[in-house]
Amino acid sequence: MKKILFGLFAALLLMTSCASSRSAYKLSGEWNVVNLCGQAIAPSGETPFLGFDLNQNVLYGFTGCNRLTGSLDASDLLKGKADFGPLACTRMYCADDKFEQPFLEALGKVEGAAFSEDKLLLKDNKGNTLITLKKR
Numbered sequence: 001m002k003k004i005l006f007g008l009f010a011a012l013l014l015m016t017s018c019a020s021s022r023s024a025y026k027l028s029g030e031w032n033v034v035n036l037c038g039q040a041i042a043p044s045g046e047t048p049f050l051g052f053d054l055n056q057n058v059l060y061g062f063t064g065c066n067r068l069t070g071s072l073d074a075s076d077l078l079k080g081k082a083d084f085g086p087l088a089c090t091r092m093y094c095a096d097d098k099f100e101q102p103f104l105e106a107l108g109k110v111e112g113a114a115f116s117e118d119k120l121l122l123k124d125n126k127g128n129t130l131i132t133l134k135k136r
Contacts, residue, residue: 026115027052027054027074027077027078027120028052028053028054029051029052029135029136030049030050030051030061030135031049031050031051031052031120031133031134031135031136032047032048032049032133032134032135032136033047033048033049033050033099033103033131033132033133034119034132034134035129035131035132036048036099036102036103036106036130036131036132037102037106037130037131039102041099043134046064047064047099048061048062048063048064048099048100048103049061049062049133049136050133052072052074052077053072054074057071057072058070058071058072059071059072059084059087063089063097063099063100063103064097064098064099064100064103065092065094065097065099065100066089066090066092066094066100067089067090068087068089068090068104069087069088069089070084070085070086070087070088071085071086072084072085077113080112080113080114081111081112081113082110082111082112082113082122082123083111084107084110087104087107089104106122106130106131107131109124109125109130110122110123110124110130110131111123111124111125112124112125112127118135119132119133119134120132120134120135121133
């Protein structure tokens with residue numbers, strides 16, 4: 001009986017470990033912004049994206065004009081909590097950029113995250129989706 005219980009416990013532990021590894025693998029990498037505060041965006045070289053480096057616990061990306069970087073608590077993000085900490089951003093001037101300001105404002109309001117099919121949804125404290133990302 002002890003062997004059976006131990007075997008069940010080991011199998012359960014292995015399945016839990018594999019599930020979190022799959023989630024981390026799913027999150028890791030670069031994601032195009034496909035919707036920003038209700039506005040659909042067709043990804044291009046001039047549209048925002050976010051990247052998640054889970055080995056370094058770093059968030060990086062592009063605002064549509066400037067590069068950004070910051071810290072990331074990947075385990076919290078995988079649990080649905082988002083706190084990107086202070087973000088650093090280059091300060092180039094882009095006269096006709098239409099994404100940077102709304103993108104940075106939305107990132108500042110993000111407190112939650114959820115996966116929906118092949119998308120990552122970044123949400124505010126009321127559960128409203130602010131940014132929808134699709135993996136590159």
